[in-house]
Amino acid sequence: MTTALPAQRTVLGRFPAGHPRGSWPADEYAAVQGAQGTDAHVVMDLASDQFLVVANTTPQ
Template sequence: MRRTVLEQFPAGGPRGSRPAEEFAAARRGEGVAAEVVMDLERDAFLVVVPHQPTDRGRRSAGP
């Protein structure tokens, strides 16, 4: 599954601070299916959404 990274946050934030979770929650409040994943190689939290294929060339199923 491909994902698009919306934002990244360093893993070494202040204790009790969860900026990635707060950012993802705000996006979910806007209707975006955002989730937080850990990138071990970068030592960072990533806020990602599922990759949405483009609908170019498709017709809408209207009346």
């Protein structure tokens, strides 16, 4: 039986949810990271009221 390890994430950037442009700055940053070869995406952290740009990392 094989057990998968839980995915780990690295936070690449934090952007305030109250920004006048909403999540756009985070989306733009994630796109730049993607263009550089990092599989980054935006998630909302409700506890801190921030958009986070995260990348999955391989557990060591």
